[in-house]
Amino acid sequence: MRTTQVPRLRTIALPMGIALALLGTPAFSFEEAPMLAERVAAGTLPNVDERLPKTPRVVTPYDEIGVYGGTWRRAFTGASDDRGPQKLMEPRIVRFVQTGPETFDIEPAWASSYETNETSTEFTFHIREGLKWSDGHPVTTEDVMFYFEDVVGDDNPWPWPSLMEQGDSRAVISAADDLTFTVTFEQPSPLFITRLGREYVWMASPKHYLSQFHPSYVSTDELAAAASAFNVEGWQDLWGRRGKAQSFWLNPDVPTLSAWTVKTPPPSEQVIFERNPYYYAVDTEGNQLPYIDQISHDLFQDVETLNLWVAQGRIDLQQRHMRVGNFPFFKENESSGSYEVVVWNGLEVDTLWPNQTTSDTVMAELFQQADFREALNVAIDRDTINEIVFAGLATPMQAGPPKGSAIFNEELVGKWAGYDVDRANELLDGLGLTARDDDGFRLRPDGDTLEIVITTALFASDINMLELINEFWSDVGIKTSLDVVERTLYLDRVNANEIMMGHWPMGRAAFFLIDAGSYAATLMDNSWANAWGEYQLDRGKSFAVAPPKDHMIYDVWSTLDAALTAGTQEEAIALGADILAMHAKAPNWVGVVGAAPNLFIRSNRMGNFPAGFIRDDITRDIGIIPTEQLYIKK
Amino acid sequence: MTGYIVRRILWFIPTLLAVSLVSFAIIQLPPGDYLTVLESQMGAEGDYNPEVVARLRERFGFDQPFMVQYGKWMWAMLAHGDLGYSFEWRVPVSSLIGEYLALTVIVTAATLIATWLIALPIGIYSAVRPYSIFDYIATILGFIGKATPNFLLALVLMWWAFDTFGADVSGLFSPEYANAPWSWAKVRDLIAHMWLPLIVLGTSGAASLIRQMRANVLDELQKPYVEAARAQGLPEWKVILRYPVRVALNPFLSTIGSSIPELFSGAVTTAIVLNLPMAGPMLLRALVSQDMYLAGSFIFLLSVFTLIGTLISDILLTLVDPRIRFEES
Numbered sequence: 001m002r003t004t005q006v007p008r009l010r011t012i013a014l015p016m017g018i019a020l021a022l023l024g025t026p027a028f029s030f031e032e033a034p035m036l037a038e039r040v041a042a043g044t045l046p047n048v049d050e051r052l053p054k055t056p057r058v059v060t061p062y063d064e065i066g067v068y069g070g071t072w073r074r075a076f077t078g079a080s081d082d083r084g085p086q087k088l089m090e091p092r093i094v095r096f097v098q099t100g101p102e103t104f105d106i107e108p109a110w111a112s113s114y115e116t117n118e119t120s121t122e123f124t125f126h127i128r129e130g131l132k133w134s135d136g137h138p139v140t141t142e143d144v145m146f147y148f149e150d151v152v153g154d155d156n157p158w159p160w161p162s163l164m165e166q167g168d169s170r171a172v173i174s175a176a177d178d179l180t181f182t183v184t185f186e187q188p189s190p191l192f193i194t195r196l197g198r199e200y201v202w203m204a205s206p207k208h209y210l211s212q213f214h215p216s217y218v219s220t221d222e223l224a225a226a227a228s229a230f231n232v233e234g235w236q237d238l239w240g241r242r243g244k245a246q247s248f249w250l251n252p253d254v255p256t257l258s259a260w261t262v263k264t265p266p267p268s269e270q271v272i273f274e275r276n277p278y279y280y281a282v283d284t285e286g287n288q289l290p291y292i293d294q295i296s297h298d299l300f301q302d303v304e305t306l307n308l309w310v311a312q313g314r315i316d317l318q319q320r321h322m323r324v325g326n327f328p329f330f331k332e333n334e335s336s337g338s339y340e341v342v343v344w345n346g347l348e349v350d351t352l353w354p355n356q357t358t359s360d361t362v363m364a365e366l367f368q369q370a371d372f373r374e375a376l377n378v379a380i381d382r383d384t385i386n387e388i389v390f391a392g393l394a395t396p397m398q399a400g401p402p403k404g405s406a407i408f409n410e411e412l413v414g415k416w417a418g419y420d421v422d423r424a425n426e427l428l429d430g431l432g433l434t435a436r437d438d439d440g441f442r443l444r445p446d447g448d449t450l451e452i453v454i455t456t457a458l459f460a461s462d463i464n465m466l467e468l469i470n471e472f473w474s475d476v477g478i479k480t481s482l483d484v485v486e487r488t489l490y491l492d493r494v495n496a497n498e499i500m501m502g503h504w505p506m507g508r509a510a511f512f513l514i515d516a517g518s519y520a521a522t523l524m525d526n527s528w529a530n531a532w533g534e535y536q537l538d539r540g541k542s543f544a545v546a547p548p549k550d551h552m553i554y555d556v557w558s559t560l561d562a563a564l565t566a567g568t569q570e571e572a573i574a575l576g577a578d579i580l581a582m583h584a585k586a587p588n589w590v591g592v593v594g595a596a597p598n599l600f601i602r603s604n605r606m607g608n609f610p611a612g613f614i615r616d617d618i619t620r621d622i623g624i625i626p627t628e629q630l631y632i633k634k
Numbered sequence: 635m636t637g638y639i640v641r642r643i644l645w646f647i648p649t650l651l652a653v654s655l656v657s658f659a660i661i662q663l664p665p666g667d668y669l670t671v672l673e674s675q676m677g678a679e680g681d682y683n684p685e686v687v688a689r690l691r692e693r694f695g696f697d698q699p700f701m702v703q704y705g706k707w708m709w710a711m712l713a714h715g716d717l718g719y720s721f722e723w724r725v726p727v728s729s730l731i732g733e734y735l736a737l738t739v740i741v742t743a744a745t746l747i748a749t750w751l752i753a754l755p756i757g758i759y760s761a762v763r764p765y766s767i768f769d770y771i772a773t774i775l776g777f778i779g780k781a782t783p784n785f786l787l788a789l790v791l792m793w794w795a796f797d798t799f800g801a802d803v804s805g806l807f808s809p810e811y812a813n814a815p816w817s818w819a820k821v822r823d824l825i826a827h828m829w830l831p832l833i834v835l836g837t838s839g840a841a842s843l844i845r846q847m848r849a850n851v852l853d854e855l856q857k858p859y860v861e862a863a864r865a866q867g868l869p870e871w872k873v874i875l876r877y878p879v880r881v882a883l884n885p886f887l888s889t890i891g892s893s894i895p896e897l898f899s900g901a902v903t904t905a906i907v908l909n910l911p912m913a914g915p916m917l918l919r920a921l922v923s924q925d926m927y928l929a930g931s932f933i934f935l936l937s938v939f940t941l942i943g944t945l946i947s948d949i950l951l952t953l954v955d956p957r958i959r960f961e962e963s
Contacts, residue, residue: 078722078919079722079723079724080675080722080923083679158686159683159685159686159689161683162683199681200681231725231726231729232719232724232725233719234693236693237693237724240686241686242724243724244724244725250724264813266723267723267725267730268812268813269807269812269813269911270809270812270813272813296809298809298812299909299911300909301905301906301907301909301915301919302906302907302909304789304907305804305907305908305909308792308796308802308804309802311796312796312800312802314802314809336800486664486922487671487674487678488664488665488666488670488671488674488924489664489665489666490674491666491670491673491674491677492665492666492670507680508680515680525677525678617679617680
């Protein structure tokens, strides 16, 4: 039963269905936050009814109608941590929403609705009538056309987004009137809407504000003046993700469509966001959202500092930078810090990637043997790793989209995930790897010791896990050595095909077709065949080489192409399932454990935050819930 | 004396140029550059767009040879006092590091002064009363202080403060003052937060100072001129303070120059652990993200401080020790 906290608001509980009823005609006048009411009374802000669009987005709070006010306290690590705050308030035209324990969907956000034609080539969007930027200026298709004509593209400040391409041609965007525009592709783009919920493409830019920094609209002198006003070298530095004028978190003046806008930007020790008075959503009782007045982010250097802040109750709601390994510490201090550890389900799987095209040709040939890869898999005791490294909280599994993903293959995630030393030895002996060196390690066909070098980046790895794997593989006569490098160096090596076996989680599994590189060997961070992947990408790398004839990877590539240009999303999903089935025949990698819990620290004063959702980059992490309906209890 | 100081200052110029060249080269030694770091961040976020990186590479001049990049940086610094541009924060370096450097200088200077105020009297007393109970206690504490790594002490003290008082002792300001403009209340808040960094940073320094001071004074006390002074009937405190202590101070004064970078670098780990808004953590972050002008400027300014520190210690030496004289020729 939902109840309200504040008598001022109507105390009658509302059924879920009213949300839909409200979409048509608002039944009553809207309520607003006290801090905004003051400004309205002072005459510096229009009435709430004038600020909201005609049909606001109606958000159903998870537990109860909230109360206005308060500051949501979080922490951040510096200038490069902008995705943390960004994911709380992405100004999306469509958004992911969780619809059940393991299902999610996409719904319009600042668009009131959208239509897709039957062949998935035409997408028509309707902007909410009366929608306004955070400075009160109306949002129209002018802003959409400005984004595609002047902001992104070859001669514009930011490159054309890959989302707006299909095959070799770019989408055409056309505006029918002030509020309606259409995106047209030459080829079918069945995943366009889903990708739109995930890619960093906002579909509109505030023309009335940003055009003053654009060479098509103002003179060179004015651009130079703007650059020096922002303290940057040239007007180009005003644009882009970290552009001083365009960035949502560097420029307090840039109009946005987010629930909060930045008030104190970095490089400040404390970055503060404040509510957008024109935000387009209301709750089921007509209270304008967000409930929370401010979000503050304190800068921390070392994660131990953050842990201490958690224990002291200085964090209201945060998952970013919270490590699963600290679970016992977080639980222990729940009462003293007056918070609760709320668990969401992660979809990543810790995975080792044997590079079937490694420059060591003997190892490459071994890795290409399905029997060898199976031996590597079944020689690992995943339960022990889960107990020791993940406090038993994760799931021992093969790498693939875990349960809860849109496309799921039970066979793949269970395949070769058991522990069977005898089977591993039998397979290795069967490959003729019977000779041993003085230390008992097997010899390769060329007489050297069979040694696998695992390269891992500090950022991703849990060294304990790799050391355990080292022991398990030693038990079957395979020597391993660890090469722990910095993240940048890892990328350098990957790009030069200098890695024999990489270690990197397989992620973005909620809807794997959106980012299917792991399956096509084209995502270099976790590629099971770098040289083949480069061949497919055709970026002119010298080590790129065509896979052997009839290799299954050709089927993966062609099926993936077919999926990405299928007529409908359902067809695409069916083809995606085929790709998973191909990998289920013979896993090309060594998945270890996955679906580990993701820990949210949620202070006891934070209301309307659900437990047990999926957390994935595809579904925008915490952004899968409407953060605007979170509230601070009085 | 004036001529000496002027000559010393003129020598700064070639030294600084050499230091800047070396530091700029060292910053560029690791593989990759800021854009490779950016690429890896974008890759981790599933937002990799090679064209963005290519455009930035051209924009920031990363495709130019090393000497050109260095020349541009130096020229901007000499001609316009412009320290360059921080890629990561997207602001000029000069606007970024001002407050961090100021806080670093305040904390470092306060630590240095506190260290001396604690260490010198204890060292002298230990020397005058060697092998007394007090000397033993000072010695034990000194060895413990010297042997404990700063960051560990910081962690232990933080945990102790949290566990005992439930207090947050990290940072230099309370959250409500972090963004506030400077005021007396903010200064008071700073002082209230300063004791922990002072203890942590000062402990090992004070410990070694005590040991050195004790040894130096002990050496001097054996010398005949001390006997002579006593024989002349001078009071004991005057004998000790006027002669042996003055001589014993020489080694300290000559190390002012080098103790500045020592404190600065010792403060890096401590500042990270204690979450202090000081230069050290920012330098480390700049190095990790290969934000080269920011890192280069920090190292450059650090060298300037070191040189100034050396000059100060040389001047102080001549003032304290009349045996040191300059040949004016």
